Amino acid sequence: MIPATVASKCCSSVVRGMGAASRLGGATRGMKIVSATPVNNGKQVDIEFENKSAYRFHTAWIRDASPSHVGPDFYRKSAKTLFEVDKYTAETCQPSESGEKLVVHFKNGVAENADSDEYVSSWLHAFAPHVGQPLNAHSELKEVLRGTGSVMEALHKNRKPWHADLKMPIFDAKELMESEEKQAEFLECMTDPGVALIKGVGGPESLETSVVGLPLEKLGSGIIGRMNQHPVRATRYGVMHAEARAAAAGADYDHANPLSMHADHSVYHGTPGYLQLMYQARGTVTSKVCDGIAVAEYIKENHPEDYELLTTVHITHGSRNQIYAQDGAYRQDTASPGATFELVHTHPVITIGEDGLLEKIVQSETKRGVSALPYDKYERFMEAYKLWTKLVEDPRFICNFEWPEHSVVAMNNHRTLHGRAKVPAGMERTMIFGYYQKTIVENRYRFLKQRLVEKQGTMLNDRWLTRLPNQILSKLV
Numbered sequence: 001m002i003p004a005t006v007a008s009k010c011c012s013s014v015v016r017g018m019g020a021a022s023r024l025g026g027a028t029r030g031m032k033i034v035s036a037t038p039v040n041n042g043k044q045v046d047i048e049f050e051n052k053s054a055y056r057f058h059t060a061w062i063r064d065a066s067p068s069h070v071g072p073d074f075y076r077k078s079a080k081t082l083f084e085v086d087k088y089t090a091e092t093c094q095p096s097e098s099g100e101k102l103v104v105h106f107k108n109g110v111a112e113n114a115d116s117d118e119y120v121s122s123w124l125h126a127f128a129p130h131v132g133q134p135l136n137a138h139s140e141l142k143e144v145l146r147g148t149g150s151v152m153e154a155l156h157k158n159r160k161p162w163h164a165d166l167k168m169p170i171f172d173a174k175e176l177m178e179s180e181e182k183q184a185e186f187l188e189c190m191t192d193p194g195v196a197l198i199k200g201v202g203g204p205e206s207l208e209t210s211v212v213g214l215p216l217e218k219l220g221s222g223i224i225g226r227m228n229q230h231p232v233r234a235t236r237y238g239v240m241h242a243e244a245r246a247a248a249a250g251a252d253y254d255h256a257n258p259l260s261m262h263a264d265h266s267v268y269h270g271t272p273g274y275l276q277l278m279y280q281a282r283g284t285v286t287s288k289v290c291d292g293i294a295v296a297e298y299i300k301e302n303h304p305e306d307y308e309l310l311t312t313v314h315i316t317h318g319s320r321n322q323i324y325a326q327d328g329a330y331r332q333d334t335a336s337p338g339a340t341f342e343l344v345h346t347h348p349v350i351t352i353g354e355d356g357l358l359e360k361i362v363q364s365e366t367k368r369g370v371s372a373l374p375y376d377k378y379e380r381f382m383e384a385y386k387l388w389t390k391l392v393e394d395p396r397f398i399c400n401f402e403w404p405e406h407s408v409v410a411m412n413n414h415r416t417l418h419g420r421a422k423v424p425a426g427m428e429r430t431m432i433f434g435y436y437q438k439t440i441v442e443n444r445y446r447f448l449k450q451r452l453v454e455k456q457g458t459m460l461n462d463r464w465l466t467r468l469p470n471q472i473l474s475k476l477v
Contacts, residue, residue: 031125032099042089042107046135049125050099053139055132057124060086063106065127066117067463074466084108095121100459120459126475149470151446151477152191157357159192159415161294166399169196173408177222180455184448186223186410187441190275194412195289195399203406204281209329213237213432216279219408220434224444227434228272232321232339234328242283242429261290261392261417265435266317266364267343273435276413283429284405287421288398292361295391296350306384310349313381317362318344318369344369349388360414365389392417414438446470449477 030051037046038059045062048054064085071077091107091114102119129142150156169189176182176198189196201219204212216237220227227236265273300307321343325336345362353359373381391397403409403421411418413435423429450465453476460476468476 031122033095033102033121033124034099036093036095036102036104038090038093042091045090045093045104047093047102047124047128047132048135049121049128051138052136053125053128054135055128055139056135057128057132059088059090059104059106061131062090062104062119063088063117066119068117070463070467074462120464122476123460123464126472130472145469145471149474150442151449151470151474152187152442153470153474155188155191157355159194159293159357161297162193162291162399163294163397164395164399166193166195166289166291168399168401169193171196171198173198173200173202173219177219180448180451183223184445184452187445187448190410190412190441194291194293194415196410197401197403198408198410199404199406201279201406201408207241207282207430209235209239209333212239212281212430213279213434215281215406216277216408216432216434219279220277220436224275224436225440227277227436230324232324232326232328232341237279237432237434239330240431240433242423242427242431260365260389261288261398261419262364262366263292263361263413263417264364264433265413266362266367267319267345269345271345271360271362271414272437273413274438275436275441276411277434277436278409278411279432280403280405280407280409281430281432282405283423283427285403285421285423285427285429286400287403287409288400288419289409289411290392290397290399290417290419292350292363292392292415292417293358295388295397296358296361298391298397299388303384303387305380306387307350309377309381309384310388311352312348313373313377314346314348315371315373315385316344316346316369317364317367318342319367346371349385358415361417363389363392363417393419446473449473453477 030049030053032050033047034050035048038044039046039056043059045057045059046054047057064081069076069081088106088108090104092105094103095101096103096118100121102121102124103116104119105114105116107114129140130145132139134141171182171186176186186196198219201215204215206212213235217227229236230238263271264276265271296307296310299310319342320340322338322340323330324339325331325334326339327334327336328339329336331338347362349361349363350358351360351362398419409418421429421431450462450473453460453465454462465473465476
C-alpha cells in the first residue's frame with residue numbers, strides 16, 4: 001500500500017530563507033573574529049573565530065578576494081592586480097566592530113604601497129574550511145570544492161514525494177510580480193513539490209498568436225526572466241487551440257487526442273525545459289499531474305529489478321518537427337515553406353544524480369522512438385517500462401485539479417508529469433506554454449536569496465555576496 005501523503009506545504013522561503021537572513025543582523029553566532037595574527041613574515045594570517053575554530057589563510061588569497069578589486073559592474077577593475085597580489089604581506093590584522101569585521105593592513109615592499117582593507121567575519125568564516133589550513137581540533141577541512149553546485153541543493157536533497165492527495169500550492173500573480181520574497185518561495189515550490197498554480201494572470205488582448213501569450217511572457221519575465229526561444233518558432237511561447245485546426249498541427253496539439261502522462265522536451269537532448277509554465281488563455285478545465293519521485297520510489301521499494309533497468313538502460317525519444325514554418329509561424333497559419341528539423345535524445349527513463357537522488361525523469365510514449373535495447377535485456381526492460389507507464393497513470397499517484405481561465409500551472413518538468421486536460425463539451429480553449437532552462441532558474445534563485453539577505457541591512461551586501469561559489473554562498477544565505 002502507498003501511504004497517504006499530503007504535500008500541503010506553503011513552500012515558504014520566509015520560513016526557510018528569511019530565518020537564515022534574520023540571523024545575519026550581525027555575524028552569526030560563532031562567526032565573529034576573536035583574534036588575527038600575521039605569520040611567516042606576513043605571508044599568511046592566522047584567524048580564530050568565536051566558535052574556537054582557527055584557520056591559516058594565505059595573505060595573497062585575502063588580498064585577491066577583496067571586493068575592492070571589483071567595480072560597480074561587478075567585474076574586476078584590472079588584470080594588473082593578478083600580477084601584484086602575491087607581492088603583498090599582512091603587516092597588522094585587527095578585529096573591528098566587536099569582531100564582525102577584520103581590518104588588514106597590507107604592505108608591498110615600500111611604505112608608499114601600503115594600504116588597508118576590511119573583511120566581513122562571517123564571509124571569511126564561510127570560506128575558511130575550503131581555503132584555510134585548520135589549526136586546531138575545532139576546525140574542519142572541507143573536500144576540494146568541485147563543480148558549480150547550486151544554492152537550491154539543500155532543497156533538492158530534502159524533496160518529499162506526493163500522491164493523489166497533494167494540496168496544490170497557489171500564488172497570486174500580482175503579489176508574485178511585486179515581491180522578491182514570494183518569488184523565492186515560488187522557486188522553492190518548483191523544487192518541492194514541483195508544481196503550483198498562479199491565479200490572477202489576466203486575459204490576453206486577442207487570440208492572435210503574436211499577442212495571446214504576452215500575459216505569460218510578462219509574468220515569467222517579472223519573476224524569473226525571459227523564456228527559452230524555440231529554435232524555429234517566432235514567439236518564445238507556444239500556442240494550443242482546442243479547435244479543428246489544432247489537429248492539423250500534430251497529435252500534441254490535438255485536444256481531442258488523449259495523451260498519457262508525460263514530461264515535455266523528451267526529444268531534446270539534456271531536456272532543457274526544466275521549468276514549464278502553461279497559461280490558460282481561454283477556457284476553464286480540469287487537469288492532472290503526477291510526481292515522478294513518488295512513482296520512482298514506489299518501484300525502487302517494490303520492484304528493485306525494474307528500478308535498476310529503468311535507471312540504467314537507455315531508450316530513445318525522437319521526432320521530426322514539422323509544426324512551424326520558416327517565418328516562425330505555425331504552418332497551418334502561413335504560406336511560408338516549412339522549417340522541418342530533427343530531434344533525438346537517448347537516456348534512461350529515470351536519471352539518478354551523483355548524490356544518489358532522482359535528477360530527472362523523461363517520459364513521453366508518443367515520442368518514444370526506436371531504441372537499441374540489448375537483446376538479453378529487451379524483454380525484462382519492456383516489462384519494467386510497461387510497469388512505469390502504467391503506474392504514472394495509476395489514480396493513487398494522480399492529482400486532479402481545477403485549472404481556471406487566466407491562470408498558470410507551473411511545474412518542474414524534470415520531476416512532474418502531466419496529462420491532457422479535460423475540456424468541457426463545446427468549450428473553446430487556448431493554452432499557452434513556455435520553458436526555462438535549469439541554469440536560469442537556479443541563478444535567479446541565487447540572486448533572490450542574496451537580495452533577501454541584503455534587505456536585512458547586514459554587512460553582507462552585494463559586494464560580499466556576488467561572485468561566490470554556490471557552495472560558499474549557501475552558507476551565507
